[in-house]
Amino acid sequence: MSVAAWGWLVLLLPLAGTLAIALGYRFLPGRTAGAVGCAAIGLSFVSALGMLTALLDKPEESRTVVDSAYTYASTGGFSVDMAILVDPLSTLMCLVVSGVSFLIHIYSYAYMDGDRGFRRFFAYLNFFVFSMLLLVLASNFVLLIVGWAFVGAASYLLISFWYRRETATAAGIKAFVINVIGDVGLVIGAFLLFDGTGALDYATLFERSHEVFATNDAQLVAACLLLLVGAFAKSAQLPLHTWLPDAMEGPTPVSALIHAATMVTAGVYLIARMHPLFEQAPAAADVGAILGTATLFVAATIALVVTDLKRVIAYSTMSQIGYMILGVSAFAYSAGMFHLMTHAFFKALLFMGAGSVISAMSSEQSLDRMGGFRKAMPFTYVMFTIGALALAAFPLTSGFFSKDEILAYTLNRGGGYVILAIVGYVAALLTAFYAFRMVFRVFHGEPCHEARELASGHQVHGDPVNPATGEPEDTEVGFPGPEHHVAEQSQAMQIAMVPLAILALVAGVLQIPGVTDAVETFLEPTFADSQFAHTHPSDSSEYLGLLLGGAISLAGIGAAAFLYLRRPGMTKWMSERYSGVHDFLANRWYFDELFALTIVRPFAAAGRFGRTVIESAFIQGVLVDGTVGVVRAGSSFARGIQTGELRAYAGLLLAGVTALLLYFLIAAS
Amino acid sequence: MDISWFVVLSAFIFCIGAAGVLTRRSPLVILLCIELMLNAGNLALIAFSRMAGNGEGQIFALIVMVVAACEVVIGLGIIVAMYRRRLPIDVDSMSELRG
Numbered sequence A: 001m002s003v004a005a006w007g008w009l010v011l012l013l014p015l016a017g018t019l020a021i022a023l024g025y026r027f028l029p030g031r032t033a034g035a036v037g038c039a040a041i042g043l044s045f046v047s048a049l050g051m052l053t054a055l056l057d058k059p060e061e062s063r064t065v066v067d068s069a070y071t072y073a074s075t076g077g078f079s080v081d082m083a084i085l086v087d088p089l090s091t092l093m094c095l096v097v098s099g100v101s102f103l104i105h106i107y108s109y110a111y112m113d114g115d116r117g118f119r120r121f122f123a124y125l126n127f128f129v130f131s132m133l134l135l136v137l138a139s140n141f142v143l144l145i146v147g148w149a150f151v152g153a154a155s156y157l158l159i160s161f162w163y164r165r166e167t168a169t170a171a172g173i174k175a176f177v178i179n180v181i182g183d184v185g186l187v188i189g190a191f192l193l194f195d196g197t198g199a200l201d202y203a204t205l206f207e208r209s210h211e212v213f214a215t216n217d218a219q220l221v222a223a224c225l226l227l228l229v230g231a232f233a234k235s236a237q238l239p240l241h242t243w244l245p246d247a248m249e250g251p252t253p254v255s256a257l258i259h260a261a262t263m264v265t266a267g268v269y270l271i272a273r274m275h276p277l278f279e280q281a282p283a284a285a286d287v288g289a290i291l292g293t294a295t296l297f298v299a300a301t302i303a304l305v306v307t308d309l310k311r312v313i314a315y316s317t318m319s320q321i322g323y324m325i326l327g328v329s330a331f332a333y334s335a336g337m338f339h340l341m342t343h344a345f346f347k348a349l350l351f352m353g354a355g356s357v358i359s360a361m362s363s364e365q366s367l368d369r370m371g372g373f374r375k376a377m378p379f380t381y382v383m384f385t386i387g388a389l390a391l392a393a394f395p396l397t398s399g400f401f402s403k404d405e406i407l408a409y410t411l412n413r414g415g416g417y418v419i420l421a422i423v424g425y426v427a428a429l430l431t432a433f434y435a436f437r438m439v440f441r442v443f444h445g446e447p448c449h450e451a452r453e454l455a456s457g458h459q460v461h462g463d464p465v466n467p468a469t470g471e472p473e474d475t476e477v478g479f480p481g482p483e484h485h486v487a488e489q490s491q492a493m494q495i496a497m498v499p500l501a502i503l504a505l506v507a508g509v510l511q512i513p514g515v516t517d518a519v520e521t522f523l524e525p526t527f528a529d530s531q532f533a534h535t536h537p538s539d540s541s542e543y544l545g546l547l548l549g550g551a552i553s554l555a556g557i558g559a560a561a562f563l564y565l566r567r568p569g570m571t572k573w574m575s576e577r578y579s580g581v582h583d584f585l586a587n588r589w590y591f592d593e594l595f596a597l598t599i600v601r602p603f604a605a606a607g608r609f610g611r612t613v614i615e616s617a618f619i620q621g622v623l624v625d626g627t628v629g630v631v632r633a634g635s636s637f638a639r640g641i642q643t644g645e646l647r648a649y650a651g652l653l654l655a656g657v658t659a660l661l662l663y664f665l666i667a668a669s
Numbered sequence B: 001m002d003i004s005w006f007v008v009l010s011a012f013i014f015c016i017g018a019a020g021v022l023t024r025r026s027p028l029v030i031l032l033c034i035e036l037m038l039n040a041g042n043l044a045l046i047a048f049s050r051m052a053g054n055g056e057g058q059i060f061a062l063i064v065m066v067v068a069a070c071e072v073v074i075g076l077g078i079i080v081a082m083y084r085r086r087l088p089i090d091v092d093s094m095s096e097l098r099g
Helices: A003-027 A032-057 A088-111 A118-137 A141-159 A166-197 A202-212 A218-235 A243-249 A252-261 A265-273 A275-280 A282-305 A309-329 A333-360 A378-391 A398-413 A417-443 A449-455 A491-511 A518-523 A539-566 A570-577 A579-586 A588-641 A646-668 B003-023 B027-052 B056-084
Strands: A065-075 A078-086
Touching: A003 A032, A003 A065, A003 A078, A003 A088, A003 A118, A032 A088, A032 A118, A078 A088, A078 A118, A078 A141, A088 A118, A088 A252, A088 A265, A088 A333, A088 A491, A088 A518, A118 A141, A118 A252, A118 A265, A141 A166, A141 A218, A141 A243, A141 A252, A141 A265, A166 A202, A166 A218, A166 A243, A202 A275, A218 A265, A218 A275, A218 A282, A218 A309, A243 A252, A243 A309, A252 A309, A252 A333, A265 A275, A265 A309, A265 A333, A275 A282, A282 A309, A282 A417, A282 A579, A282 A588, A309 A333, A309 A398, A309 A417, A333 A378, A333 A398, A333 A449, A333 A491, A333 A518, A378 A398, A378 A417, A378 A491, A398 A417, A398 A491, A398 A539, A417 A539, A491 A518, A539 A570, A570 A579, A579 A588, A646 B003, B003 B027, B027 B056
Parallel strands: none
Antiparallel strands: A065 A078
């Protein structure tokens, strides 16, 4: 089969899965909806593997394949095709998206068992993966925007999956609104590019942009900045990041899917895909790199103090995506994409482990209440620790190689990028610390009640409550189901976690500097036209970076071990001693409050003004009620004449005729 | 003879008829008064016709007579119907069309 045929299969199988579950859910008894969903994504992953082998069979220079199914729109000298673009970059993304999503589907199959929305869940999940693959495989801006918007819609559906939980619907709306801001940025950016080049498909657009735009042309920079708005909204980068922590309201597999495989990586992919434009507009790329660095630092500091287990992982996602954005904005594409891949493995693993722990706590998510699960959940402990090791860039794990690659490239750019790299190293220390803060607080220390019960073979099922507010809830449809599933008792969950753990440990061998460099070699054809991708840091400096990164990682883990294992009371003392800093971080740098003050409140005030003054007073009061008043007054006058008295009518008639007669007499004389 | 005599007489009869329509309450008398008004109109038509020296006004007067006959037929029919249903023969008491 040809490359393009495999590509279409990759795209259409999840769509088929969605439609099959969504339209045929009445005929799918029991858990078959989950099986259908898993099969669709599994086959999609197999097709992605087929796509990979077919692509590798081709010579390097012809590894970019565009295949058009039909012309979607053709007008006035330009046309939009329903076409997919298969090249090494999109193949890598397809592999990561479909592969990790497949494992998350298997995990969900067990985890969501017992939820009344089981079928709906899998229909949404397949739709999410389809949207992401559409975004990745699009060969022009129109399809890209369609996929982009689909991903936003799917994330809304999944975050507010438990739709009778008010905090969940609020989080879904927040995510959707911020994503739409990004959509608007992307669309306007595409307009600006179309205005300059007259093309919307990537190949023509990139080709013409070299002829039309000078380096740092104002219009091109504006377009790239607008693309960045889109990328940052989707990838939860400053200042459009506030939706991501709230998105933890969705079921845990959804968090894994959003954070690891789909959605948040879209921004990284977008920048990598648009690299010819960003290289022509380095000013925009600098903005991206600076904001990415700011995000990775801010998120890492917040993750130090947040006590909600899932939110810690959420902030770590923001931070890691910041690294990727820094990488691709610093033109270290293969490093950024490599980190995207390894991050997908260990972040999905961390979320799966966290989901298992939260199940064991019967939906409680606060780190303060957890502790000592090491004995009770040995499997989850091992898996979660592997994920945390990779996140902390522990030597020889996958995150170790990928994060260092980014920072080495950034250092190699020189100039201001050195500062960014230093911030990156500092944040790496924080990363190692908060990663093991989670491990030590959840699995070590004094066992909590739930851990002791589970160790004695009995899983605690508490009363269902909303973990965010503590309010009691039902287990009806629209709420989480009554059953909780931990990995220790569920084979499907274990099957999903083991491959991820292995990959999180060993995926680094793909890209050992100077030894394998497989990712970079594979991505080479996509970035062949790049002016920057070929300026490697020297092997010796990369190894020096690896040493430094390893030392930082060990230092962070050691600090966490010291604080949480040796001196358990110390952190409490520190948070009280430096309560100003602690409150600042615990309130997430007051970003939510800032937005509430600068954006939400003015908009709410404008909305109130519109409702009370424009709508109630003017439209309702003057226009609608005024018209009614005029008609009513006129009709009541006309009604007053209709007395029903025959002689009154006759009198009026006579008076009228007499008046007319007099008028004509006077007018005639 | 001067035309103005005829016209004044016609106006006089018309006003008597109109006053009758406005003041009387019995539908029968009202019909009679309407008849007066129509015939006042006829008188004026014929007078003008003679003055002008052609027959058009007379033809018109004939038509008015036909209309008057029809009107009386319908009016009397209504009055007989009211009488049969034991309704009061009084126009003021019939004001069901009041808005």
